[in-house]
Amino acid sequence: MDVYKCTLLSNDKITETSCDMRVLAPEMADAKPGQFVHVKCEGFTLRRPISICDVDGEVLRLVVDRRGKGTEWLTEQRVGATLDILGPLGRGFGTHGRVLVVGGGIGCPPLLYAAKASDSADAILGFRNSAAMMLLGDFRDACDTVQLATDDGSAGFRGRVDELLRRRLSEEKYDRVLSCGPTPMLRACKRVCEELGVPLEVSLEERMGCGVGACLVCAVKLRGADGEYVGHVCKDGPVFKAEEVCFDD
């Protein structure tokens, strides 16, 4: 883990708000699925945490969603530009055995690398609508099956991913479920996995500062053997065992 200057190799718009970016980063070839990088954005005090979507040899793949001015700057970078990237950071997913990845929207990218790294994987991916869908071809290549859900029914199943998750887990055996997406979705997945007794790992998001565990801003309430405590998404996560996370419910 260190700060690296990385050349932008490609930058393709894949939805209205997000870009699929590849950077040359031989030093980060050992990044683990679920880890993230912290990218400097010119003119901003804070870096932007971006989950690692895939690692292919010396090439790191990042899907960046335009959320504000910082990520807007990032998605506007042209091929050939040099990006200042701190990483790889955080703790990633466990990928042994047969896994089911469950993604929601911009939570899908880190699950691609996890699916690829696993022994065998299936995917359930949810999006607002068909226009927000991303990485479907990649997931189809990496997984045995891919099930789709959209809120408005414009593609795949009309409804929530946790409904598909419940069906799937009642029919098939998995060693673990890996999930990343909006908090309400993660909370619903946790409920389903607890009921059906399948281990779940979730990747969390929180407003972040240093990215390395020094500034303590990205706090998350966790539950350990000795009761509740405050951990940090950047260092203790972003991936946590679902039973350790105190979702506010």
Add this chain to the structure above:
Amino acid sequence: MTDMRVSIAGVKFKNPILVASGTFGFGHEYGKFYDLSELGGICVKGTTLHKRDGNPAPRIAETPSGILNSVGLQNPGVDAFCAEEMPFLKRFDTKIVANISGNTLEEYSELAEKVAAAGVDMIEVNISCPNVKAGGLAFGTSCTSAAAATEAVKNHAGSVPVMVKLSPNVTDITEIARAVEAAGADALSLINTLLGMRIDLKTRRPILKNNTGGLSGPAVLPVAVRMVWQVANAVKLPLLGMGGVASGADAAELMFAGASAVAVGTALFNDPYAPIRVRDELAEYCENAGVARVSELTGGVKPW
């Protein structure tokens, strides 16, 4: 080669660049990037008598040229600091500045005794944290209570020099500085963060769960320079300047304004190597300006 050594209240720093409390934890994280012995000193994460979980997240919001934070002094408590963190920190050839924050005068006394016994090189008295309800800023905004906290720490710190960290959230920082000097402080550090707030237009909610937080980063540099200059003119105590330092030039400004040494904080979040870079840029500036000793910069401003 410019002599980069400086001293504050008898504590000798190998160079004038420290890292600011709350931005560097207890050194483990940035110690993976470089040898902590490169630093002039480390102001470690603020510690309290008992463990604190801090405030709920979100605890950070970006601002134009800065950030707001509302961590709320999350720390493992002074006993854990002394037992678990000091042995690690002592392995490095750098000065360790403990930062202590009490709810009462008795707590300040007890904290001072404990960190002094643990072998810290200096004590920074936090009377200026804007993110906790009791103690913190409550002590730092009145001359009487600031003086009382200073005295409590002085009486229990033994031979360890006591530096009081001042809040910019006051009408006249020089009044507090004078009161603290009269109460026996050996040095002052300034500035802590400026109280601020941001609101999400979609939700009409403040971005910070604590509603308000402390502003730091390049946005506050000119405020820090001004306050260091005012305080330097008001007291005889040596000053550790901080607030938005991100380059050697920024550090030089604070030193010209009156600081004997400078702490780097928020810049770390953008560049983990910021303190090393600031030190090297400051040394380069001194070389080019023909400055033999970096300490010559202190108070060197020529006001109109």
